[in-house]
Amino acid sequence: MLNDLLAVVLAGGEGKRLTPLTQDRAKPAVPFAGQYRIIDFTLSNCLNSHIRKIIVLTQYKSGSASRHLAAGWSIFNPELGEFIYEIPPQMRVGEQWYQGTADAIYQNLYSIDIIKPKYILVLAGDHIYKMDYGKMLDFHKANNAALTISAITVDKADAHGLGILKVDEKQQVVGFQEKPEKPECIPGKPDKAYASMGIYIFDFELMKKLLEADADNPDSSHDFGNDIIPNLYPKAPVFAYPFGSDSDKKDAAYWRDVGTIDAFWEANISLAGVDPEFNLYDSEWPLRTYQSQMPPAKFVFANVREERVGKALDSLVCNGVIISGGLVENSVLSPGVRINSFAQVHKSILMHNVEIGRKARIRNTIIDKDVSIPPGTEIGYNPAEDRRRFIVSPGGVVVVAKGTCF
Helix, strand or coil, rough: CCCCCCEEECCCCCHHHCCCCCCCCHHCCCEEECCCCCCCHHHHHHHCCCCCCCEEEEECCCCCHHHHHHHCCCCCCCCCCCCCEECCCCCHHHHHCCHHHHHHHHHCCHHHHHCCCCCCEECCCCECCCHHHHHHHHHHCCCCCCCCEEEEEEEEEHHHHCEEEECCCCCCCEEEEEECCCCCCCCCCCEEEEEEEEEEEHHHHHHHHHHHHHHHHCCCCHHHHHHHHHCCCCCEEEEEEEECCCCCCCCCCEEEECCHHHHHHHHHHHCCCCCCCCCCCCCCCCCCCCCCCCCCCCEEEECCCCCHHCCECEECCCCCCEEEECECCCCCCCCCCEEECCEEEEEEEECCCCCCCCEEECCCEEECCCEEECCCECCCCCCCHHHHEEEEEECEEEEEEECCCC
């Protein structure tokens, strides 16, 4: 266990661009890949990195995340110095919600001070990736850094909407650009740039001083990217840790912000492919979540005419699913889903306990929990009709919200 490091997971985002999936839950609590929640990937990274001191800062619509953390992540033993604590806004320094990423940490300095860590690892709870944070800490120590920022390599043409780090040959940060029109390139790679991933390792005592000074600055937006980093790198050693450099696995450089409906749909559907870029089945990097006690998935019928044979091809199928004479292709079926006879589901994400009625046809659709689709319904085949009844993304993905009645 990394005894001198505390991980702080920022898990309070509203996720407005994921509406209506976030109408009742924060973005980190949105289901992903059938049986997981988005936050599970960050927390699994902590577990696999031997980090067992974790604080999760929640804020908006935190009920779903709170229940999930209690059910699936109460695995640490405080008697052994390990824990995971969820901390909602305490209003210790005022009556406002968190004003930015830096302010979220600042408002919880009291709770962090009690733990007295030497290093703070700041994480977002709403991205999909694998990373050994222990190797990033080794890099931080080896460079005697005041701050280390995990950086992902992106095409320079795509860097204009990101926080871009300018580095020298030793990976030390010598410049920072927030959403630049002309991004700085990586030394020796004129068509590539380093983008900040919002993953930081600070020496705690330095962070404390920085956050206290930032809180007293009325002109600050109280954000790490906008305020803390630009003020720090000219005065103290700040280094960029190259994400994906510590592993030769295929998904080492995989990182997704599934913050829009189209990005969320694409990331899920790609997992159901024959050879997906992100490997859910890596026994060396297990992914943890809460799983309810449900029976195995079942596919029927086998002894009737061909069009009523239950089949799922190139799909993720979770426990409790029953495919009763329907066809599923390139889709993700969460626990408890039922597909009735002659129904067809293509390139769709069905969340927990969704039921698809007989002869219904579903395509390019996300259906949230507990929705029952009546027999014969068609979704994803008539764009004008879909837009009249549901939310449709710019990429044409139809979203059927929780509580939808037909």
